[in-house]
Structures are given as structure tokens and as C-alpha cells.
Amino acid sequence: xxxxxxxxxxxxxxxxxxxxxxxxxxxxxxxxxxxxxxxxxxxxxxxxxxxxxxxxxxxxxxxxxxxxxxxxxxxxxxxxxxxxxxxxxxxxxxxxxxxxxxxxxxxxxxxxxxxxxxxxxxxxxxxxxxxxxxxxxxxxxxxxxxxxxxxxxxxxxxxxxxxxxxxxxxxxxxxxxxxxxxxxxxxxxxxxxxxxxxxxxxxxxxxxxxxxxxxxxxxxxxxxxxxxxxxxxxxxxxxxxxxxxxx
Ligand code: 6PG
Numbered sequence: 001x002x003x004x005x006x007x008x009x010x011x012x013x014x015x016x017x018x019x020x021x022x023x024x025x026x027x028x029x030x031x032x033x034x035x036x037x038x039x040x041x042x043x044x045x046x047x048x049x050x051x052x053x054x055x056x057x058x059x060x061x062x063x064x065x066x067x068x069x070x071x072x073x074x075x076x077x078x079x080x081x082x083x084x085x086x087x088x089x090x091x092x093x094x095x096x097x098x099x100x101x102x103x104x105x106x107x108x109x110x111x112x113x114x115x116x117x118x119x120x121x122x123x124x125x126x127x128x129x130x131x132x133x134x135x136x137x138x139x140x141x142x143x144x145x146x147x148x149x150x151x152x153x154x155x156x157x158x159x160x161x162x163x164x165x166x167x168x169x170x171x172x173x174x175x176x177x178x179x180x181x182x183x184x185x186x187x188x189x190x191x192x193x194x195x196x197x198x199x200x201x202x203x204x205x206x207x208x209x210x211x212x213x214x215x216x217x218x219x220x221x222x223x224x225x226x227x228x229x230x231x232x233x234x235x236x237x238x239x240x241x242x243x244x245x246x247x
Pocket of ligand 1: 042043044045046144145146147151152153176177198201
């Protein structure tokens with residue numbers, strides 16, 4: 001695998017513009033090759049960072065198929081829901097067909113196993129028939145990173161970090177509330193064509209150094225090692241990165 005690249009921006013506005021340009025390029029590349037674009041989104045501050053896509057003439061919303069990297073097990077209109085955050089900051093403002101956004105099944109909130117199985121089946125419907133792959137191959141996965149090095153709902157030291165078969169798994173013991181979540185597993189993330197971490201903020205600086213310079217410590221974010229480049233964004237002072245963002 002290629003080593004991860006760290007890209008530094010002077011502000012979150014510049015980051016958001018560059019991220020939008022990167023997503024549009026990735027989308028174009030995918031549409032040229034196969035006529036659809038599959039993307040998985042995270043929660044946290046990421047939905048807000050997608051603001052550069054609003055009103056962006058390069059985006060072909062009708063060709064997007066959107067999934068969530070992880071989701072808190074709450075109703076879809078709950079403020080804790082990652083889908084709710086993406087609706088609020090992005091999807092309510094752009095012409096994406098509602099059935100292109102793949103959410104968790106709200107009728108299964110009481111049964112974590114059924115809920116994660118159902119989400120895995122949703123992925124299988126989108127990917128397995130078309131690509132007949134052992135794992136889905138997303139065109140782009142956008143991740144956040146917590147100050148503890150977690151990404152998706154994969155937390156330091158958690159047994160899910162060694163999952164090798166499942167596409168989607170659930171946890172009931174998230175150290176960060178709410179405790180009940182479903183999440184993509186590492187093999188799914190690592191099979192993506194492109195993975196981008198959006199890790200803006202000074203409080204991420206030390207963790208980023210650890211993830212990039214000492215991956216052997218095995219923090220969840222350091223276990224993301226796709227075949228294609230991982231690109232990390234940052235706007236904190238104190239870490240020098242490159243300033244160009246290449247597809
Ligand atoms: C969660 C959060 C979390 C978040 C990271 C990065 O599910 O508890 O979504 O995973 O994405 O902690 O957070 P920020 O992007 O807000 O810094």
C-alpha cells in the first residue's frame with residue numbers, strides 16, 4: 001500500500017473547497033468507468049465539511065449511491081443520527097434522490113444483530129451482484145478521526161478491530177455515547193478505492209502524528225491501509241503537510 005499523505009490547509013473553508021473538488025473528481029472518474037458513484041459518509045464534523053458540494057455544478061446527484069460508514073442506533077430524525085446530520089447539512093439542500101441514500105432500517109432499532117445484518121444486506125444488494133466481490137469496493141470512503149484515534153465506530157483495543165469476515169458489525173459498548181452503534185468493518189474500509197480522513201482541529205494534532213509516524217501502535221485509524229492512498233486533512237498549526245490534493 002501507498003503511505004498515507006497528510007495535507008494541511010490554512011482553514012476549514014479551504015479544506016471544504018478542496019474536499020469538494022476532490023469528491024467531484026473521484027465521482028467523474030467513477031462515472032466515466034462504470035456510470036455510478038458509491039460513497040460512504042461519517043458523522044462528527046464531516047457532514048458540515050461537505051458544504052462545498054452544495055450548489056456545485058460538477059456533482060451528478062442522480063448517480064450517487066450513499067451509505068453510512070457507521071451509524072448510531074437511534075431514530076433517523078434524532079440529533080445523534082449521522083444520517084440526520086448529513087440531511088441537515090447537505091442532503092436537504094441538494095437534489096439527491098431519496099432512495100439513493102441508504103439508511104439503517106428504523107424498524108429494527110431494538111435488535112442490533114438484525115439491524116446490522118439488514119444493513120449488510122443493503123450493501124450486498126448494491127455491490128455483490130454488480131461486482132461479485134468478497135468485500136464491497138467503494139469509490140470513496142470519508143472518515144473522521146477522534147482524538148483517541150478511533151474511526152468509524154472502531155475504538156482502540158476493541159475486539160471488532162480483528163473482524164475479518166463481516167461487512168457490517170454492531171457494538172453495544174461504545175466508549176463514546178451513544179453506546180449502541182453499527183459500523184463498517186476494517187476490511188470494508190480497506191477495500192475502498194479511495195479513503196480520506198477529515199481530521200481538522202488542533203486537538204487531533206498529536207493523534208495524527210501517532211497514527212502517521214507510529215502506525216505500529218495499532219490505533220484504529222492506523223489500521224486503515226487501503227491499496228490506494230489514504231489522505232489526511234488537517235488545518236492545525238504545528239504539522240507540516242503537503243498542500244496539494246491529488247486524486
Ligand atoms: C461518533 C462521532 C465520531 C467522530 C470523530 C471525529 O460517532 O461518536 O461521529 O466518530 O466522527 O470523533 O469527530 P469530529 O469530526 O467531530 O472531530
